[in-house]
C-alpha cells in the first residue's frame with residue numbers, strides 16, 4: 432500500500448514538473464530563437480561540452496555567424512536552454528539593467544571566498560554605492576600620479592628581456608606569459624596598495640603565479656568544465672563543508688595581508704598616490720558615509736585579481752600579433768621613438784598608431800572572452816536583428832522568463848565577418864585609422880570604442896583607463912628597444928578563465944623570440 436502511494440506521489444511530482452516545463456516553454460519566446468539542432472546536442476551535456484572542447488568561444492562564433500546574432504543552445508544537466516547573445520540591442524539592455532540581469536547567483540558564495548564582498552560580488556544598491564565610492568580612484572588626475580610606478584615596472588620588464596637576450600648573444604626565445612604577469616602584478620601591487628612584488632622574485636609573487644597557473648590548467652580539464660555546471664544545477668553544494676568551495680584564493684590572502692599592513696602603518700596620508708590611500712582618505716572625509724575598511728580591503732583584493740591577468744593577457748596576445756606582423760611592429764616602433772621620449776599620461780594619448788594597436792589587440796584577442804548573466808524577472812529583450820519564427824511571425828523583441836541564462840561572447844561580437852568583413856579576425860590596426868575601413872557605428876556594439884572588451888553599462892570595467900594606460904606604457908617601453916618574432920609553436924586559444932595561449936593542451940605558454948634592436 433505504502434509503495435503504491437509513493438509511486439503515485441512520484442508520478443504526480445513528475446507530471447507537475449513536466450507541466451511546469453511545458454507551460455514555461457510556451458510563455459517565453461526562447462523556443463523561437465534559431466541555433467544548432469538539438470539532434471547534435473549530447474543528452475547530458477547539451478551543446479555545452481562541444482562549446483567547451485572548441486577553442487575560446489569558437490562554436491558560439493560559428494553558430495552565431497551561421498544562424499544569426501542571438502541563438503539558443505541546449506544546456507547541460509537538463510537545465511533550460513541558454514541564449515547566446517551577440518545581438519547588440521539585447522546585449523546593451525542586459526548590461527544596462529543591472530538590477531534585473533545579474534551575475535549567476537549560484538556562484539556568489541565562491542566569488543565571495545575568492546575576491547571578498549567587493550565590486551565584482553556586489554549586486555543592486557550595494558553595487559551602485561560601492562561603485563560611486565570607488566570611481567574617484569580611477570580619474571585621469573589620479574592615474575597621472577601613478578605614472579612613475581607604471582614606468583618603473585615596465586622598464587624592469589624591458590631590462591629583464593634585454594639582459595636575457597644579451598646573455599644569449601642578442602636574441603633569445605622565452606615564454607612571455609610569466610614575465611608579463613610579473614610586470615602587471617608589480618604595477619597593480621604598487622598602484623593599488625603600495626607594495627612592490629619585485630618582478631617575480633618575491634615568494635608571494637611566486638605563490639600567486641603558481642596558483643594562477645593551476646587555475647588556468649584546471650579550468651581546461653573535464654573537471655573544470657563539469658564543476659560550474661554542477662554548481663548551476665545544485666547551488667546548495669557551495670555551502671557544503673568541502674575544502675575547495677570554502678578556500679580563499681592565494682591572491683586574496685596575500686593582498687589582504689599587505690593591504691592591512693599598509694593601513695596599520697598609518698602612512699596613507701603621505702602616500703597619496705595609490706588607490707588604497709585615496710580610498711582611506713575618502714573614508715575619513717565622508718564621515719561614515721563611505722566604504723568600511725573591510726569593504727576597502729575587499730575592493731583592493733578585487734582590483735588585484737581583476738586587473739592582473741586581464742592586462743597581462745592583453746600584452747601577451749598583442750606581442751604575439753606584433754611578432755606575426757613585423758610591418759605593424761616597425762610602424763609602432765617608429766611612432767613611439769619619434770614622438771615620445773616622455774611617456775606621460777597626456778603624451779601617450781596622442782600616439783595614434785599605438786592607440787590603434789591597442790584597440791585592435793583588444794578587439795581580436797579580448798582577455799575577458801565572454802560573460803554570463805541571469806534574468807531576475809520575466810522581461811522583454813529588444814533585438815537589433817529581428818527573428819523570424821517558423822510560422823512566419825517576425826519578432827523585434829524576445830520575451831524571456833525569470834531564471835533565463837545568457838552567455839555573451841565578446842570575442843564573437845568583435846570578429847563577426849557579417850559586420851567587420853572577411854578579414855574580421857585579422858589583426859589590422861590600420862582599420863582604426865583609415866577612413867571608411869570601420870563598420871558604421873550602428874552595426875557595432877555599445878561600449879568603449881564600440882567594443883565590449885571592457886563590457887558596458889554600470890558594470891563595465893572600472894579599471895579600464897588604468898588598464899589602457901599600463902598597456903600602452905608597457906608596449907611602448909618594450910617596442911622601443913626590442914624586436915619580437917614568432918616561433919614554430921602551434922598556439923591555440925582557450926577561455927580559462929581569461930583568454931589563454933595554449934600549446935599541446937597546456938595553458939600559460941607563449942614562446943616568442945626576442946632580440947635586441949641593435950642585433951637584429
Ligand code: HEM
Nearest residue numbers: 734737738741742745799802884885886890892893894898
Ligand atoms: C585589459 C585589461 C582588462 C580587461 C580586458 C578587463 C575587462 C573587464 C570586463 C569585461 C569586465 C566585466 C565583467 C563582467 O561583468 O562579467 C570587467 C569588470 C571589472 N574590472 Fe576589468 N578589465 C581589465 C583590467 C582591469 C583592471 C586593471 C582593473 C582594476 C584595477 C579591473 C577591475 C575590474 C573590476 C573591479 C570589475 C567589476 C566592475 C563592476 O562589476 O562594477 N579591470 N573588466
